[in-house]
């Protein structure tokens with residue numbers, strides 16, 4: 134197989150160990166003689182996977198006792214609706230830091246009174262708003278901790294006077310998080326913890342059941358808490374691979390250990406972007422994401438964009454094209470992306486500079 138350095142934004146690189154294990158499980162799931170995609174989710178073998186996966190989430194993120202972990206289909210985008218359905222009664226505030234934040238807000242607006250408390254839309258979301266006040270009368274305040282498209286990241290768990298809800302699709306498990314500061318954390322698995330097809334919800338249980346609207350059964354988070362994520366058929370294969378990914382993460386030393394590596398990878402790449410006269414970063418320096426690194430050709434070198442893309446591709450880089458809404462380049466350096474790949478991209482940028490100086 135061709136050797137590549139995979140920087141795709143999602144679905145994205147996963148630990149090879151998890152992929153190998155998935156291949157084995159497709160042949161024979163835990164010695165049952167049945168492929169993992171053909172086994173009933175009501176068997177004890179499958180339940181063991183569910184239990185292990187839930188336990189790993191709790192262990193790796195130090196999730197307090199009064200929180201539930203739920204796995205569902207529908208992705209983070211369905212999560213936007215779960216948030217509004219289950220938590221919006223009178224008024225909700227959103228931190229509008231990108232397209233995903235805006236889409237989350239749209240779902241809440243469709244159900245009631247919701248608005249952007251602060252926004253960085255006027256500069257194409259290249260920074261995280263600061264210095265705004267969170268009104269104390271909100272049902273909840275919603276943030277997107279990592280803005281996958283723009284490469285900005287909220288580097289702290291906010292002190293919030295109202296329940297704090299976070300879409301952590303693209304930085305979950307990349308850094309330690311104080312879960313106790315959140316009413317709910319959710320996201321799609323396909324950026325850092327597994328393949329597409331499953332979304333995670335970490336829910337402070339006692340905050341549910343406070344809205345007066347009728348919530349359809351499948352949209353009521355209590356249904357899935359009570360059903361232990363198996364009210365209906367769960368996405369078994371995606372959950373299987375997520376569990377293997379978390380086992381790998383634990384072997385790496387867990388979230389604290391991977392955070393140190395993630396910071397080093399990001400520093401290496403940002404240092405080259407800042408040093409190399411051909412390139413420049415697009416996100417405000419203090420808000421730079423350690424997961425998605427966005428950059429463009431510097432002034433005077435814009436015409437070299439396609440050439441750099443082709444050169445990088447020839448060197449084995451894949452998935453570095455920026456999101457269609459912002460252009461330029463984006464290297465997603467999630468947990469499973471090795472330092473070696475980041476170094477290869479940096480080398481590529483250096484070589485390109487030598488050719489064009």
Ligand SMILES: *Cc1c(COP(=O)(O)O)cnc(C)c1O
Nearest residue numbers: 208209210233281300302303321
């Ligand atoms: C990718 C992404 C989403 C959308 O996820 P889906 O699972 O495709 O719905 C939402 N929020 C953020 C921050 C993302 O990176």
